[in-house]
Amino acid sequence: MVALQEEIMMPIAPGEGPFGLIVCPSRELARQTCEVVEQFLIPMREAGYPEIRPLLRMGGVDMRLQLEVVKKGMHIVVATPGRLKDLLAKKKKKKKNLDNCRYLTLDEADRLNFARSALVKPVIVNVGRAGAANLDVIQEVEYVKQEAKLVYLLECLPKTPPPVSIFCENKADVDEIHEYLLCKGVEAVAIHGGKDQEEREYAISFFKAGKKDVLVATDVASKGLDFLSPTFSMLLTMTCPVKLKTSYTGLDELEDVARQA
Numbered sequence: 292m293v294a295l296q297e298e299i300m301m302p303i304a305p306g307e308g309p310f311g312l313i314v315c316p317s318r319e320l321a322r323q324t325c326e327v328v329e330q331f332l333i334p335m336r337e338a339g340y341p342e343i344r345p346l347l348r349m350g351g352v353d354m355r356l357q358l359e360v361v362k363k364g365m366h367i368v369v370a371t372p373g374r375l376k377d378l379l380a381k382k383k384k385k386k387k388n389l390d391n392c393r394y395l396t397l398d399e400a401d402r403l404n405f406a407r408s409a410l411v412k413p414v415i416v417n418v419g420r421a422g423a424a425n426l427d428v429i430q431e432v433e434y435v436k437q438e439a440k441l442v443y444l445l446e447c448l449p450k451t452p453p454p455v456s457i458f459c460e461n462k463a464d465v466d467e468i469h470e471y472l473l474c475k476g477v478e479a480v481a482i483h484g485g486k487d488q489e490e491r492e493y494a495i496s497f498f499k500a501g502k503k504d505v506l507v508a509t510d511v512a513s514k515g516l517d518f519l520s521p522t523f524s525m526l527l528t529m530t531c532p533v534k535l536k537t538s539y540t541g542l543d544e545l546e547d548v549a550r551q552a
Contacts, residue, residue, distance in 0.1 A: 293393050294366035298341040303364035309346070311367045312389065313396045318349040318371055318488065319495060320398060325369040343367065348374040351488025440529060441471050448477065451524040453504035460530040462509060468529065469507045479505035 294310040297303070315321035325347040332343050346360045348370035370378065379389070435443045448455060459465045462483040469481035480494035480503045498506045
């Protein structure tokens with residue numbers, strides 16, 4: 292609304308902006324956030340309101356493709372920290388900054404390390420009981436020896452229909468499990484921070500569309516991504532985390548899905 296008000300009062304000049312800045316911790320979450328912003332803007336365009344231009348800045352995407360939006364002026368920027376730094380560096384070189392920015396949103400800031408030192412007596416708002424999973428979610432813990440995990444994983448998959456998500460502690464585990472499942476004929480995709488943007492987008496889009504049955508991922512996939520459609524049948528974590536949460540799921544991604552399921 293602020294961007295719309297500013298555009299109505301005085302149209303944005305070429306190279307000016309943004310009025311709003313959203314910083315996301317991962318590329319997938321940044322893209323999803325920008326898509327939501329676009330959905331809000333579609334009815335405004337159809338109603339004849341001035342054009343509001345969002346800009347997505349994230350790694351793995353050629354920055355030259357975004358120059359047209361930058362030249363016209365951008366009302367809203369959704370960015371990952373690294374590409375935001377690049378954007379500000381370029382603006383600084385051209386003696387431009389964020390003087391026009393009225394709103395800053397740090398997505399999942401409560402999970403960032405700096406939040407503990409920056410916040411003074413923060414107010415925490417919980418929907419429902421803190422740490423409580425949805426009543427429709429059944430949580431189970433199975434102790435399996437390391438050498439038997441892959442075989443046991445394969446035995447678990449036929450027990451429930453797809454889609455299924457498997458969370459791992461590191462990239463090497465993701466690649467190992469993904470390769471094992473492919474060898475066993477399982478329709479699986481994988482994402483982690485070491486894969487290029489094209490591979491990550493392929494995995495997300497095919498899994499969401501139901502073209503792949505299993506998603507193997509590190510916590511990159513847990514950064515608030517909208518996986519409500521399709522609805523998960525089963526979530527598996529291959530490694531017990533160091534810090535267990537009060538919901539006994541042990542992983543943020545499981546707790547998030549459990550609240551939404």
